[in-house]
Amino acid sequence: MYNDNPTINNLSNKEIDETRQGEALVLPDGAQANGKKFYIESYGCAMNFSDSEIVASILAKEGYSSSTQYKDADLILINTCSIREKAEKNVRQRLRVFDKSKDKKPGVLVGVLGCMAERLKKKFLEEEKLVDMVVGPDAYRDLPKLIKEADDGGKGVNVFLSREETYADISPVRLGSNGVNAFVSITRGCDNMCSFCVVPFTRGRERSRDPFSIIAEAQDLVNKGYREVTLLGQNVDSYKWSNPETGERVTFAKLLEMTAEVDPRLRVRFSTSHPKDLNNDVLYAIKKYHNICNYIHLPVQSGNSRILKLMNRTYDREWYLERIDKIYEVIPDCTISSDIIAGFCSETEEEHQDTLSIIEYSKYIMSYMFKYSERPGTVAAKKYADDIPEEVKARRLAEIVDLQQEMSHRSNLKDLGKTYEVLIEGDSKKSKDDFKGRNTHNKMLIFPKQEGLKPGDYVYVKVNEVNSATLIGEIVKVHESFNA
Ligand code: 5AD
Numbered sequence: 001m002y003n004d005n006p007t008i009n010n011l012s013n014k015e016i017d018e019t020r021q022g023e024a025l026v027l028p029d030g031a032q033a034n035g036k037k038f039y040i041e042s043y044g045c046a047m048n049f050s051d052s053e054i055v056a057s058i059l060a061k062e063g064y065s066s067s068t069q070y071k072d073a074d075l076i077l078i079n080t081c082s083i084r085e086k087a088e089k090n091v092r093q094r095l096r097v098f099d100k101s102k103d104k105k106p107g108v109l110v111g112v113l114g115c116m117a118e119r120l121k122k123k124f125l126e127e128e129k130l131v132d133m134v135v136g137p138d139a140y141r142d143l144p145k146l147i148k149e150a151d152d153g154g155k156g157v158n159v160f161l162s163r164e165e166t167y168a169d170i171s172p173v174r175l176g177s178n179g180v181n182a183f184v185s186i187t188r189g190c191d192n193m194c195s196f197c198v199v200p201f202t203r204g205r206e207r208s209r210d211p212f213s214i215i216a217e218a219q220d221l222v223n224k225g226y227r228e229v230t231l232l233g234q235n236v237d238s239y240k241w242s243n244p245e246t247g248e249r250v251t252f253a254k255l256l257e258m259t260a261e262v263d264p265r266l267r268v269r270f271s272t273s274h275p276k277d278l279n280n281d282v283l284y285a286i287k288k289y290h291n292i293c294n295y296i297h298l299p300v301q302s303g304n305s306r307i308l309k310l311m312n313r314t315y316d317r318e319w320y321l322e323r324i325d326k327i328y329e330v331i332p333d334c335t336i337s338s339d340i341i342a343g344f345c346s347e348t349e350e351e352h353q354d355t356l357s358i359i360e361y362s363k364y365i366m367s368y369m370f371k372y373s374e375r376p377g378t379v380a381a382k383k384y385a386d387d388i389p390e391e392v393k394a395r396r397l398a399e400i401v402d403l404q405q406e407m408s409h410r411s412n413l414k415d416l417g418k419t420y421e422v423l424i425e426g427d428s429k430k431s432k433d434d435f436k437g438r439n440t441h442n443k444m445l446i447f448p449k450q451e452g453l454k455p456g457d458y459v460y461v462k463v464n465e466v467n468s469a470t471l472i473g474e475i476v477k478v479h480e481s482f483n484a
């Protein structure tokens with residue numbers, strides 16, 4: 001999931017669901033209702049959506065209840081993304097909308113959270129007079145104090161980046177949840193310094209969360225009926241933790257196995273993998289456990305070695321191709337997806353062709369595809385000219401998108417007639433008579449409902465029809481032993 005372009009006017013229903021997380025909160029033990037409501041809107045990567053659930057938990061402890069309508073809220077929060085310029089523009093547009101709410105309801109506070117808060121810091125308060133609080137991704141524990149400061153007429157700012165904060169002890173409040181899938185964050189920050197990327201500046205140094213708190217969270221989710229977790233981090237493969245007392249080490253492969261052992265009914269996914277760190281132990285763990293999904297999101301960014309070097313990705317085309325070969329060798333039934341940037345600084349037509357050919361070679365089932373957007377403060381912004389004309393970037397992106405669509409369709413055609421184990425996630429968007437759910441490959445299947453089944457149940461679905469986005473099928477068997 002990547003959500004950086006919803007605007008108030010062209011939000012699809014799905015985007016509204018994704019951005020406006022909110023539901024009735026049950027106050028935690030010991031918390032006293034304070035009669036106030038908060039509203040939170042999230043943009044960008046899954047990590048931001050996961051962070052908003054930490055924020056909700058902190059606010060619930062303070063006695064806040066949540067609202068799905070910003071007009072009803074006393075506290076409006078926007079969890080922001082800085083990854084591309086467009087993402088930031090959308091946030092500024094939303095702030096104008098929230099400001100009107102302030103006019104109508106005096107005393108309403110507006111807070112900016114996340115990457116944009118971190119990137120712009122106090123400057124935000126000067127640029128956007130409408131904002132009362134600016135809170136960076138490592139400062140959410142400080143929110144109650146910052147709210148108080150803002151309530152007292154001041155401005156609440158905390159953009160301190162921590163080397164330790166993992167929010168390990170905070171039990172997230174699941175927002176806008178279907179009760180089946182949940183994100184579990186395992187690392188924060190990023191040490192990679194890809195030259196185009198603002199994330200190392202906005203989210204700070206990489207830290208790994210205590211594995212026992214991760215496992216406890218996964219177990220708690222199973223107990224509450226959840227059936228899928230996605231382990232989240234900017235670069236999950238570099239997860240590392242050692243027990244301060246025993247020195248025992250936990251790698252990402254080990255953590256995957258520990259999570260898979262929690263319950264055979266709990267599917268385990270993870271995102272994002274970095275090609276330089278995705279090692280064979282991870283592949284063997286996927287192969288060993290049925291409930292670790294056969295799907296890897298392995299962003300390539302570019303298919304050309306010179307561009308990869310300029311991007312500071314620390315691998316070249318050959319290295320990436322070797323990883324792809326190894327994945328298909330160890331797990332022949334694995335699917336792969338990618339992130340791709342079109343028109344990075346100085347990219348030639350031949351180098352762009354290398355990106356197209358790597359999409360074809362890797363057989364991605366899906367990609368997140370972007371035009372390069374120069375971000376202030378990054379190495380690329382300092383060292384390289386953003387010299388590919390906008391219309392060339394747009395044309396290259398269109399070629400990438402067209403090829404990816406063809407690859408997705410080709411991959412889906414191969415699924416015709418096959419039967420997959422599917423975890424039911426809810427009603428299909430188009431019809432209440434159909435369920436939607438994904439198979440191990442992270443492909444969405446749509447199929448007619450059957451009496452007695454509900455989200456969280458496992459069924460076997462035979463694929464009868466496909467398009468480039470979805471598989472359409474019918475239930476041929478129910479997974480009796482899994483569906484309690
Ligand atoms: N311009 C375009 N795309 C970017 N990404 C990160 N930074 C930029 C940028 N400056 C993309 C990368 C990354 C994904 C999350 O966003 O493909 O993997």
Ligand code: SF4
Pocket residue numbers: 190191192193194197198199200234235274
């Ligand atoms: Fe950005 Fe690279 Fe870190 Fe991903 S791995 S968050 S692209 S610096």
